Amino acid sequence: MTEKTYKRADGRDPDETRKIEARVGVIKNADGSAFFSFGGSQAIAAVYGPRQLHPQHLQNPEKCLLRCNYDMLSFSVTERKRPGPSRRSAEISYVTTKALEPVLQLEGLPNTVVDVYIMILQADASTRCAGINAAAMALANAGIPMNGLVSAVSIGKIGDTIVADLTKEEEDFTVTKGGEEIKAVTDIPMAFTSRGNKITLLQLDGKIKPEELKEAIALGKKVCKKIAEIQAEAIKKVDKDKD
Amino acid sequence: MDTSSLTKKRIEELLQEGKRFDGRKPLEFRKIEIETGISKNAEGSARVRIGDTEVLVGVKMDVGEPFTDSPDSGALIVNAELLPLASRKFESGPPQIQAIELARLVDRGIRESEFVDLKKLGIKSGEKVWAVFVDIYPINDDGNLIDAAALAAVAALKTAVLPVLKDDKVQYGEFTTKGLPLKEMPITITCYKIGDSFVLDPTSQEEDSAKVRVTVTMTFDKETYIHALQKSGEGALSEEEILEIIKIAETEGKKLLKRFDEFLKKTAPK
Numbered sequence: 001m002t003e004k005t006y007k008r009a010d011g012r013d014p015d016e017t018r019k020i021e022a023r024v025g026v027i028k029n030a031d032g033s034a035f036f037s038f039g040g041s042q043a044i045a046a047v048y049g050p051r052q053l054h055p056q057h058l059q060n061p062e063k064c065l066l067r068c069n070y071d072m073l074s075f076s077v078t079e080r081k082r083p084g085p086s087r088r089s090a091e092i093s094y095v096t097t098k099a100l101e102p103v104l105q106l107e108g109l110p111n112t113v114v115d116v117y118i119m120i121l122q123a124d125a126s127t128r129c130a131g132i133n134a135a136a137m138a139l140a141n142a143g144i145p146m147n148g149l150v151s152a153v154s155i156g157k158i159g160d161t162i163v164a165d166l167t168k169e170e171e172d173f174t175v176t177k178g179g180e181e182i183k184a185v186t187d188i189p190m191a192f193t194s195r196g197n198k199i200t201l202l203q204l205d206g207k208i209k210p211e212e213l214k215e216a217i218a219l220g221k222k223v224c225k226k227i228a229e230i231q232a233e234a235i236k237k238v239d240k241d242k243d
Numbered sequence: 244m245d246t247s248s249l250t251k252k253r254i255e256e257l258l259q260e261g262k263r264f265d266g267r268k269p270l271e272f273r274k275i276e277i278e279t280g281i282s283k284n285a286e287g288s289a290r291v292r293i294g295d296t297e298v299l300v301g302v303k304m305d306v307g308e309p310f311t312d313s314p315d316s317g318a319l320i321v322n323a324e325l326l327p328l329a330s331r332k333f334e335s336g337p338p339q340i341q342a343i344e345l346a347r348l349v350d351r352g353i354r355e356s357e358f359v360d361l362k363k364l365g366i367k368s369g370e371k372v373w374a375v376f377v378d379i380y381p382i383n384d385d386g387n388l389i390d391a392a393a394l395a396a397v398a399a400l401k402t403a404v405l406p407v408l409k410d411d412k413v414q415y416g417e418f419t420t421k422g423l424p425l426k427e428m429p430i431t432i433t434c435y436k437i438g439d440s441f442v443l444d445p446t447s448q449e450e451d452s453a454k455v456r457v458t459v460t461m462t463f464d465k466e467t468y469i470h471a472l473q474k475s476g477e478g479a480l481s482e483e484e485i486l487e488i489i490k491i492a493e494t495e496g497k498k499l500l501k502r503f504d505e506f507l508k509k510t511a512p513k
Contacts, residue, residue: 027383028295029330040283044382046328069335074322074378075285075301078416083324083378084337117328119380121299122282 022234032142036134040124045134053113064109099201148195246451255438287403291395295385300395307374317364321350323379352460356429363424393431454478459492
């Protein structure tokens with residue numbers, strides 16, 4: 001296969017995400033919860049709080065703290081993931097917190113915390129984006145004051161084609177150049193606010209020209225708009241059992 | 244949220260009349276739902292719901308080294324994480340005693356009943372054997388995690404398949420159609436004592452009201468065998484009470500096994 005003619009294995013158009021499933025109220029004990037999946041990448045999120053923040057030295061007398069925690073089930077990936085936090089999960093937890101913070105209105109709740117626990121049930125790439133989408137829905141489901149939603153998608157450059165919502169197979173795409181197998185994928189997870197289209201998450205690894213990045217961001221914005229509609233629709237369908 | 248002493252008292256009083264908040268009889272389980280093959284990347288997986296309690300269990304397999312005293316036996320590793328996602332009571336950080344006890348109770352039931360025939364999981368004598376990881380994740384805790392986790396573990400193992408092995412290396416994400424070498428299914432029943440009454444399948448509130456519990460793992464082939472037993476909690480029990488609990492576990496365990504068997508008949512492996 002040459003770089004120019006990348007066709008997606010699952011027949012999707014470049015700007016098409018995998019099948020999205022979204023629902024809220026999936027964890028009864030939580031104050032808010034949600035499930036979000038891009039095809040085989042499934043995430044759940046639970047929100048507990050606002051509640052008193054411990055340890056005390058982290059307390060802010062002016063506002064509530066947002067604390068996100070991202071992790072994966074050990075069997076969510078093909079090679080068993082050792083249970084417990086890792087450097088990877090710590091970083092993703094951090095960028096997730098920073099992706100969600102801009103839409104939250106946490107002033108006026110002194111010394112409290114909102115805890116968001118994100119768990120990847122099954123992984124097929126783009127898990128941090130699925131996690132952020134689930135977390136935003138769970139926060140809304142918990143009734144945390146928000147100025148709109150946050151929606152995330154990973155945009156990739158495979159060969160020379162810009163595509164939305166990469167699978168694991170696409171993430172591992174290689175081309176043969178001079179008899180050598182080289183990675184030909186750039187992965188750019190990004191998140192947008194639903195009001196104002198501000199970027200709250202942007203990471204990139206790979207190799208891409210500035211004008212291609214511009215194209216990728218434009219595609220991400222378009223796709224996130226659609227995702228926000230699906231999230232908003234799901235948030236309205238609150239489980240009747242939940243008090 | 245901790246259960247108030249007033250609620251605990253009411254639970255205890257009602258039980259003296261043989262009643263519970265949700266209208267169940269003292270030894271009656273809530274609705275049980277079992278789903279297998281819930282994860283495409285696991286060798287085996289199951290979701291068990293008992294009332295509002297939900298547990299996910301996955302089986303992953305890898306190649307490991309055998310213990311020196313059993314060069315041909317595979318290894319079984321059971322692990323549980325009590326995610327703060329599942330309940331206010333669970334905290335982040337290294338595994339606490341509740342998580343360790345849960346994993347060890349499930350481990351003991353599977354190991355001592357020889358449900359997974361570890362002797363048949365050797366690959367190269369003294370060098371390579373299969374390691375079977377059973378990982379337990381409660382998603383929502385509304386009581387009776389032990390029985391739910393044990394049931395989910397057995398369901399996940401029952402439907403697990405071996406991964407593809409090439410040059411003694413696991414080809415991650417590629418599966419054979421071959422199941423694990425298994426024997427008689429163990430059934431785990433935990434009996435709680437609230438006041439002077441015995442209760443099965445407690446909700447979180449009922450669990451908080453119990454002073455003591457006993458977990459029994461049994462198999463019921465031609466004869467009934469007890470493979471694992473554990474008394475836990477601050478209270479003490481008389482000899483007669485222990486014997487009564489075993490009787491309850493046998494009667495109710497047989498009922499649970501029957502329901503489980505019927506479910507598994509309708510389920511294909513992974």
